[in-house]
Amino acid sequence: MPKKKNTTFNDIANYTGFSKTTISRYFNNPDSLTLENQEIIARALIDLDYKENKVARILANGKTEFIGIIIPNLNNHYYSEMLNQILLTYEHFGYKFLVFIGNENEDSERQYIQELLAYNIEGLIILSFTIPSKELADLQIPIVTIEREDQYVCSVNTDNYMGGVQATSLLARHNCDVLIHINSPTAPEIPAYGRIQGFLDVCTEKDLKHRVIFRVLGNTYEQMQENLNEILEELEQEYASQKKGIFISSDTHANVFLNLLIKKYGKLPDDYLIIGFDDSPIAREAAIPISTVGQQIDKIAYEAVSLLVEQMNEQKKRKPEPLKEPIHKVITPILLRRDTTEKAD
Amino acid sequence: MPKKKNTTFNDIANYTGFSKTTISRYFNNPDSLTLENQEIIARALIDLDYKENKVARILANGKTEFIGIIIPNLNNHYYSEMLNQILLTYEHFGYKFLVFIGNENEDSERQYIQELLAYNIEGLIILSFTIPSKELADLQIPIVTIEREDQYVCSVNTDNYMGGVQATSLLARHNCDVLIHINSPTAPEIPAYGRIQGFLDVCTEKDLKHRVIFRVLGNTYEQMQENLNEILEELEQEYASQKKGIFISSDTHANVFLNLLIKKYGKLPDDYLIIGFDDSPIAREAAIPISTVGQQIDKIAYEAVSLLVEQMNEQKKRKPEPLKEPIHKVITPILLRRDTTEKAD
DNA sequence: TTGTACGCGTTATCAC
DNA sequence: GTGATAACGCGTACAA
Numbered sequence: 074m075p076k077k078k079n080t081t082f083n084d085i086a087n088y089t090g091f092s093k094t095t096i097s098r099y100f101n102n103p104d105s106l107t108l109e110n111q112e113i114i115a116r117a118l119i120d121l122d123y124k125e126n127k128v129a130r131i132l133a134n135g136k137t138e139f140i141g142i143i144i145p146n147l148n149n150h151y152y153s154e155m156l157n158q159i160l161l162t163y164e165h166f167g168y169k170f171l172v173f174i175g176n177e178n179e180d181s182e183r184q185y186i187q188e189l190l191a192y193n194i195e196g197l198i199i200l201s202f203t204i205p206s207k208e209l210a211d212l213q214i215p216i217v218t219i220e221r222e223d224q225y226v227c228s229v230n231t232d233n234y235m236g237g238v239q240a241t242s243l244l245a246r247h248n249c250d251v252l253i254h255i256n257s258p259t260a261p262e263i264p265a266y267g268r269i270q271g272f273l274d275v276c277t278e279k280d281l282k283h284r285v286i287f288r289v290l291g292n293t294y295e296q297m298q299e300n301l302n303e304i305l306e307e308l309e310q311e312y313a314s315q316k317k318g319i320f321i322s323s324d325t326h327a328n329v330f331l332n333l334l335i336k337k338y339g340k341l342p343d344d345y346l347i348i349g350f351d352d353s354p355i356a357r358e359a360a361i362p363i364s365t366v367g368q369q370i371d372k373i374a375y376e377a378v379s380l381l382v383e384q385m386n387e388q389k390k391r392k393p394e395p396l397k398e399p400i401h402k403v404i405t406p407i408l409l410r411r412d413t414t415e416k417a418d
Numbered sequence: 419m420p421k422k423k424n425t426t427f428n429d430i431a432n433y434t435g436f437s438k439t440t441i442s443r444y445f446n447n448p449d450s451l452t453l454e455n456q457e458i459i460a461r462a463l464i465d466l467d468y469k470e471n472k473v474a475r476i477l478a479n480g481k482t483e484f485i486g487i488i489i490p491n492l493n494n495h496y497y498s499e500m501l502n503q504i505l506l507t508y509e510h511f512g513y514k515f516l517v518f519i520g521n522e523n524e525d526s527e528r529q530y531i532q533e534l535l536a537y538n539i540e541g542l543i544i545l546s547f548t549i550p551s552k553e554l555a556d557l558q559i560p561i562v563t564i565e566r567e568d569q570y571v572c573s574v575n576t577d578n579y580m581g582g583v584q585a586t587s588l589l590a591r592h593n594c595d596v597l598i599h600i601n602s603p604t605a606p607e608i609p610a611y612g613r614i615q616g617f618l619d620v621c622t623e624k625d626l627k628h629r630v631i632f633r634v635l636g637n638t639y640e641q642m643q644e645n646l647n648e649i650l651e652e653l654e655q656e657y658a659s660q661k662k663g664i665f666i667s668s669d670t671h672a673n674v675f676l677n678l679l680i681k682k683y684g685k686l687p688d689d690y691l692i693i694g695f696d697d698s699p700i701a702r703e704a705a706i707p708i709s710t711v712g713q714q715i716d717k718i719a720y721e722a723v724s725l726l727v728e729q730m731n732e733q734k735k736r737k738p739e740p741l742k743e744p745i746h747k748v749i750t751p752i753l754l755r756r757d758t759t760e761k762a763d
Numbered sequence: 764t765t766g767t768a769c770g771c772g773t774t775a776t777c778a779c
Numbered sequence: 780g781t782g783a784t785a786a787c788g789c790g791t792a793c794a795a
Binding site for chain 1: 764765766767770771772773
């Protein structure tokens, strides 16, 4: 490395006549120096253009202030906004983030984790879902997961059940003849399963005619369009002239469905009510603003980092007491009524 | 730190009877050991459950393999997708990324840069635009900017001029009576200014009636709606019964404009052609798929990291030759014709 | 209040 | 092919 070496504590020590220790103290415990000496050192820092070297500090005291993140992608608005909010917590907590895209490959995600551990990260936030929480727990490092299977680790999730209840209740209030929930096949251990359970429970409780349609809707707009069009045709046949309340698993899908209806009828027909999930921008920006269940991403992000910081602080104690049971925090979603449910009563 | 200490080269050395040096060589130059000894060490690594410590390695050889990123936000799809693609280059180049959200505050961005430098990052990718490139160049560290003022530093940008030409030419080919370009006020030193220049040049060259409308459109959907509605009313009055070709600065704005038309007419009237910019998801997912100029974000990201890696490699030579002139790479955009321009000729 | 001496875990430079 | 030893830059007992 032929770079002009940065000035070190040694240089400052020589320059000022103090010892390295005193320089170190200037940074970590300035009150233990006289004000005069503080000023002398302060001036030396400027004269020598000192720049701190955190790597050396880490090696010496073990605190990296790094948090690792593994996130499936950033195409999905939910993930990019979550990452956005997580990164913003730097202002509050001061932790820096090393981010990896998980691309849904179990082995490469394991490799990412190893890489992160090699950098002595203090904690890990996992949004990808390939690695079982049992394995994550075995890493023996503070972990928080968000919106994924979380049996053995701490987590922060949206109250999906409540969201399902809210959406379904809203549709029910509009006296629909039949309630439809469209979703991808979902395992019960995933938090998002709560949306389905909420739907079913409300329908059962209120004795409403209902149906859940599980179907893989695909990843491209074209695939979604095709699959949702099939579903639309089925509904048109099955429930012609009935008022249909449709709760769709995401705003993206809801928008596709809405566009299909607009293409077919030039508007949203009176016998269709639609509500999505997530409060993605697309819900607001759709040709007809779509009602949705809004996840409080900012709160989820803050709670996740906060929960992680607590664990990390515990680790730094002389006698850390690991949690006996993982903590699962739950953030209530917010119902957003827009034009796809509010036009007709 | 009462954590059970990780095993170190020393432990392995003791366990195997070799010296620390040999252990180090096993990792960095394995061929210099006999196969037997390699296996002995390999076994010891497993027995002792060795985990590499990159922090120590950094301190010793100065190579962090860190790249810093400062990005304005992740709400905007362009930024989140760019970050997505940048992070994915880990697979190819092996560099890890420390990401900060710039929140458009010059001072806090300076602080982020200091923090990044304290971690000995090897290079910096800047997408935020508050700090002048002159100041960035003075950091004396490899830098690449993306789509911002870039006079004194290396950069990768979309060929905005070409994009403007493509969009305008497409509208011109459809024999519009008047071409309109709607944009925010844009400084000429910003790459995006090229879109305006491209528009103007094509109009001038082909002697087309045209107009550029500069207006701050706001940040919320409601603000955009209000401002674009005003513009729409102006256009309706000024160019009634004329065929209007409208080139809007972003897909988000184009979608708002389209929705206003749909709300007013129930469809996209024949005397309106619309083309946006970016190829955001919203362009494809709009009620009527919107023609747009697609930025090749994956290529831009790859080129940016690639350009940075070149500079970083140069830095590692014994006698680095800094670039005399910053390199500015330009990526050609791709015209995407969709329904908002292709329905009528 | 300040200084000494050593440790953190690895790499680099010489020797052999 | 292998080993001893000195960096790398900072923190921290312990001593003064």
